[in-house]
Amino acid sequence: MNTTPDWQAPLKSTFGFEQLREGQQPVVEAILTGRSAAAIFPTGSGKSLCYQLPALLLPNLTLVVSPLLALMQDQVAFLRSKGVAAASLDSTLSREELTSVQQGVRNGEIKILFISVERLKNERFREFIRGVAISLLVVDEAHCISEWGHNFRPDYLKLPHWRREFNIPQSLLLTATATQPVVEDMRRHFEITEQDVISTGFYRPNLRLLVQPTPVHERIHKCAQWLNHRIKKGEPFGSIIYVTQQNTADEVASQLSQMVSVPVESYHAGLASETRQEIQQRFMSGSTPCIVATIAFGMGIDKSNIRQVLHYDLPKSIENYSQEIGRAGRDRNPSDCVLLADLSGLTVLENFTYGDTPTLGAIKRLLTAISTDTAVGSNGGSGSSTGRWETMMQPLSNQTDIRPLPLKTLLVHLEMAGRITPLYSYYAEYRFKPESESALLAQFNGERQEFIQTLLNHSKKGRTWYSLDMDALIQSLGTDARSRAVKALEYCAEQQWLTLEIKQMTEVYEVKSWQVSETDAIADELHQSFMAHQNSDIQRLHNMVNLFQSQQCLSRQLAVYFNDHSMTQDCGHCSVCMGKWQPWPQNSATSAPDASVIQGMLSEFNQAYQAMFNQLPEPETQTRFLSGMASPWLTKVKAKKLANYAALEQVPYADVLKALT
Numbered sequence: 001m002n003t004t005p006d007w008q009a010p011l012k013s014t015f016g017f018e019q020l021r022e023g024q025q026p027v028v029e030a031i032l033t034g035r036s037a038a039a040i041f042p043t044g045s046g047k048s049l050c051y052q053l054p055a056l057l058l059p060n061l062t063l064v065v066s067p068l069l070a071l072m073q074d075q076v077a078f079l080r081s082k083g084v085a086a087a088s089l090d091s092t093l094s095r096e097e098l099t100s101v102q103q104g105v106r107n108g109e110i111k112i113l114f115i116s117v118e119r120l121k122n123e124r125f126r127e128f129i130r131g132v133a134i135s136l137l138v139v140d141e142a143h144c145i146s147e148w149g150h151n152f153r154p155d156y157l158k159l160p161h162w163r164r165e166f167n168i169p170q171s172l173l174l175t176a177t178a179t180q181p182v183v184e185d186m187r188r189h190f191e192i193t194e195q196d197v198i199s200t201g202f203y204r205p206n207l208r209l210l211v212q213p214t215p216v217h218e219r220i221h222k223c224a225q226w227l228n229h230r231i232k233k234g235e236p237f238g239s240i241i242y243v244t245q246q247n248t249a250d251e252v253a254s255q256l257s258q259m260v261s262v263p264v265e266s267y268h269a270g271l272a273s274e275t276r277q278e279i280q281q282r283f284m285s286g287s288t289p290c291i292v293a294t295i296a297f298g299m300g301i302d303k304s305n306i307r308q309v310l311h312y313d314l315p316k317s318i319e320n321y322s323q324e325i326g327r328a329g330r331d332r333n334p335s336d337c338v339l340l341a342d343l344s345g346l347t348v349l350e351n352f353t354y355g356d357t358p359t360l361g362a363i364k365r366l367l368t369a370i371s372t373d374t375a376v377g378s379n380g381g382s383g384s385s386t387g388r389w390e391t392m393m394q395p396l397s398n399q400t401d402i403r404p405l406p407l408k409t410l411l412v413h414l415e416m417a418g419r420i421t422p423l424y425s426y427y428a429e430y431r432f433k434p435e436s437e438s439a440l441l442a443q444f445n446g447e448r449q450e451f452i453q454t455l456l457n458h459s460k461k462g463r464t465w466y467s468l469d470m471d472a473l474i475q476s477l478g479t480d481a482r483s484r485a486v487k488a489l490e491y492c493a494e495q496q497w498l499t500l501e502i503k504q505m506t507e508v509y510e511v512k513s514w515q516v517s518e519t520d521a522i523a524d525e526l527h528q529s530f531m532a533h534q535n536s537d538i539q540r541l542h543n544m545v546n547l548f549q550s551q552q553c554l555s556r557q558l559a560v561y562f563n564d565h566s567m568t569q570d571c572g573h574c575s576v577c578m579g580k581w582q583p584w585p586q587n588s589a590t591s592a593p594d595a596s597v598i599q600g601m602l603s604e605f606n607q608a609y610q611a612m613f614n615q616l617p618e619p620e621t622q623t624r625f626l627s628g629m630a631s632p633w634l635t636k637v638k639a640k641k642l643a644n645y646a647a648l649e650q651v652p653y654a655d656v657l658k659a660l661t
Contacts, residue, residue, distance in 0.1 A: 005032050005057040014056065014082050021046045023200035028053055031136065031172055036192045038142065038173040040183065040199040043326025044302075047174040048075065051138045055112050056084065058135035061105060063168070064114045065159065066140045072114040074302060079112060088114035089125070099494045105132055117155045120162050121505065123426045124490055127483070134168045139190075142173035143319070146185035151319070154408040158422070160189045176326055177319040180563045202322075202564040206329045209554040209574040213342040213584040219312055220252065222340050224259040227290060230307055231262060238283060238306040239290040242324055244313040244348055246270045246294060252312060253292040260290070267293040298324060304331035314341040314349055317537075318544045318561055339548055343587035346545065347652050353537045354653040355629040357530050358402045358410065359620045363523045365400040366410060370420065370511060371519070387511045389420070392428070392504055401621075401633035406530070411509075413526055421510040426482070428504035430468040432459075432489055440497055452492075455485060465501075551581050592648065592655040599660075601626065601644040608637050619660040627653055 007028055011017050020028065023041055027050040030037040039050045055062035066072045072088040079086035087101045087110050104110040119125050137159070139145070145156040163171060171190045178186065183197060214222050223241055230237050241256075243249050246268040253266035265279050265288050282288035284303055291297060295316065309328045315321040321339075329335030358366075370389055397404050414420045434440040437456055444452055458473040459466035468489075473481045493500040514522065547557055553570035555577075560567075570577050592598065605625050609617045613633065617625070624631060625639055628646025639645050648656050 007032065007053055007057060010056045011053060014084065015049065015053070017049075020049070023198050024050055026196075027172070027198050030196050030198075031170060032057060034170065035196055036171040036190055037196040037198065038175075038183070038186055038190075038192050040175055040178050040197065042200070042202055042204050043176045043323060044204075044330035045176075045200060047140075047176070050174065051136065051172050052079065052084065052112070054136065060108075060133040060135040061110070062112045062136045062138060063129075063134050064112060064138040064140060065117050065120075066114050067116070067144060067153070069116070071140070072116075076114060078302075084112065085110045086112040086114070089119060090114075090116065095493065095496070095499075099496075102128055102494070117153065117159065120158070121155065121425050123424070123486060124502065127486055127490065129166060134166055135170065137163050137168045137171045139171065139173045141175055142186055143175045143178050143182050145173075145189055146178075146182040152409070154405070154412040157189070157412055163190075177322050177562065179319075179561065183563070199564070201566045202559040202562040203555055203567055203571070204326075204329070205571065206332050206334050207325060207555075208334060208336050209325070209558070209571075210336060210580070211339045211548050211554065211575050211582070213548075213582055214340045215342065215585050216344055219340045220255050220259070223252070223256055223310055223312065226308055226310060226336070226338060227256070227260045227262070227264075231260065236286050236305060237289055237308070238286070238303050239308040239310070240298065240306060240324075240327060241290065241292045241310045241312050242315065243292060243294060244345060248313065249292045249294055256290070256292065262290060263288045264290040264292060267291050267297045269294065295320065295324070298327050301327055302330065303327075305333075306330070307333075307335045309335075309337045311337075311339045311341050313345045314339075314343075315544070316349060316352070317540045318547060318558070319540075321544065322558065322562070342585045343545065344585075346541065346587065347650060349541055350538060351627050351629060351649070351653050353534060353541070354627075355624060355631070356403060356406050357534045357620075358400075358406050358527070359618045360523060360527045361618050362401045363410065363526050363530075364519060366396070366402060366407070367519050367523055369396065369399060370414075370509075371513060371516070387513055388423070389509045389511045390506050391509075392506050398632045398636070401631055403631060410526060410530075411507075413529060419512050419514065419522070421512075423508045423510055425505060425507050427502040428470075428506045429502065430470065430485075430489060431465050431501040431503070432468070432493075432498045433465050434492075434498040440492065443492075443495070443497055451484070451488065455488065549584055551576055553577050590648075590650040592651045592659050595659040598626070598648075598656065601647060604643045605637075605639065605645075608642060609633075612637050619657060622660055623653060623657045626656055627651075 011020065023039065024046055027037050027039045031051070031054040039047050041047050051062055051064065064075075066075070069090055069092070072090060076086045076088050085104070087104060089098065089101055093101065101110065101113075105113055115125070139156070139159060141151070144151050144153040145159065146152060171192070173186050173190060173192070175186075186192065187194070187197060212222065227239060230239065241252065243252060249266040249268045253264050256264040263282075265282070267276060267279050271279070279288065279291070280297070280301070283291050284301070292312075306328045309325050311321070311324070315324060325337040328337055369391075393404055393407065397407050400407065402410065411420065415422060441449055441452055454477065455468065455473070456466065458476065459468045468485065470482060470485065473485060489498070489500050492498045547554070547561070550557060553576055554574040555571035556567045559565075575581060593601075602622050602625070605622070606616060609615075609621075621631070621633070625634060625642075625645060626648040628649040
């Protein structure tokens with residue numbers, strides 16, 4: 001007898017569909033029969049329905065981890081329009097809205113809750129969600145959990161741990177871009193059987209992939225030609241032009257505005273959040289048909305009539321390219337994906353990769369910070385014989401000269417090697433503002449009133465704000481006092497009896513100590529791991545260029561890259577298949593000057609660096625200075641104001657480094 005819940009009735013009554021698309025049914029039925037699954041579908045192929053439909057039939061909450069605020073908000077709006085009780089917990093909510101959402105989740109009224117992965121690091125949120133029954137954990141953009149993916153995010157690696165901590169029985173992983181190594185990582189982390197990884201293939205026949213390598217000075221005119229070609233058809237359309245850097249987005253949008261008869265706007269992370277939202281809304285409504293954007297734009301954009309995706313600059317990888325072109329033609333009508341870039345942008349992309357690899361010296365500083373009490377104490381924590389280490393990411397980044405993302409990755413590597421174990425995170429500072437002490441105390445009686453009084457007694461009072469001395473409270477009442485204090489303050493804030501502010505996220509680790517003599521070997525091992533990933537990322541860039549330069553069917557090569565071997569013949573409509581392959585302009589990368597010239601260019605920087613840090617910069621740091629990169633210590637030394645900063649930004653990083661070593 002088939003015990004799978006009947007999904008066909010809500011499919012029609014709630015979502016208005018008569019049947020599921022290819023691949024959706026095995027995913028839905030795996031979830032409804034109690035198994036975890038992964039859905040690897042092309043962009044726009046209906047991954048979201050794979051959890052939205054089961055969520056209506058599962059007994060408890062469906063918790064969705066999503067990487068982008070706009071994506072969460074769009075999904076919530078869509079579900080509510082269908083009568084599904086959905087909500088997100090994000091930074092845009094007021095205190096009243098936050099309280100309302102939490103109450104709805106507690107009462108079982110909200111069926112689907114969207115959060116960012118960072119929300120799970122929030123002590124207050126974990127206290128809240130621990131008391132909620134959850135049927136399903138959904139991980140959107142699940143390739144982020146894999147170090148071999150194109151967008152690895154260290155916090156995603158902790159999702160399997162949090163799934164166990166919150167007793168969530170099942171997981172559903174969603175992505176459009178997963179190579180075979182990434183799929184294996186996903187399966188291993190979430191214990192998914194091979195038969196429950198559902199892939200529908202990568203090829204989308206309505207997308208026409210065209211490679212037209214064009215020198216930089218001609219690209220504006222090419223963009224205008226493509227836009228005018230679409231404008232002449234007289235139909236509503238959307239067009240996205242992707243660039244690498246923010247200033248390029250502004251320049252291209254400004255010039256194109258003078259060349260075409262429709263509005264063109266730029267979009268990038270340098271704009272205010274409100275401005276970005278307004279631009280996105282104008283694009284979605286069609287009043288601004290064309291956006292010139294960095295990769296900050298596009299994820300979560302569900303606009304069906306995007307007819308053009310143009311790459312003014314090279315994308316960061318084949319995976320990024322696939323995601324970006326995947327935003328075109330979601331209505332399944334023919335759409336053009338045009339690559340205008342040539343090799344002139346390759347150096348800039350390579351430099352992004354090189355800039356994220358910590359130097360060997362920086363890794364040693366991190367290990368020293370972990371293993372010595374004094375370094376731990378200077379980071380706002382306290383080391384002890386128990387091997388506990390407390391730290392805050394930003395001060396640690398500044399101390400070690402490691403950017404925050406690679407720093408998180410380093411800590412994950414140390415976790416995986418068993419050298420440190422994450423225990424918990426907490427906020428070091430709790431500030432609250434009651435209307436008055438007497439009014440707050442009047443809300444309680446007996447032992448609870450005594451506890452609130454104790455909180456007040458262990459808080460430093462300013463003019464209106466109280467700062468809780470958590471260490472003193474724990475010393476007075478014991479280790480359980482922290483959890484109780486957090487719950488009490490959270491409850492009072494929900495009841496609007498006080499305003500609560502929290503700051504300074506602190507990570508607590510158990511450290512398996514090592515001998516000082518081992519530090520060099522551990523640092524070498526970590527550095528080699530980062531170098532392997534750096535080389536992998538550089539190779540990924542060159543694989544992408546090789547694909548674009550190839551004289552074989554582009555669509556078919558792209559499908560094979562993502563482990564889709566279902567295409568038995570060429571697509572017939574890419575630039576190669578149509579006989580429109582073009583030779584690429586020669587790369588005019590600047591050669592590195594002689595080593596003696598480079599050393600002379602570093603004179604002022606070396607002096608300033610040694611004066612501030614009492615040591616000469618490593619060759620990698622010198623290369624980053626000359627290449628115009630950023631790091632915490634380069635910021636401290638005010639590198640941008642020193643002679644020859646970014647003087648060699650057009651020279652390949654590897655050539656400059658080789659001259660210095």
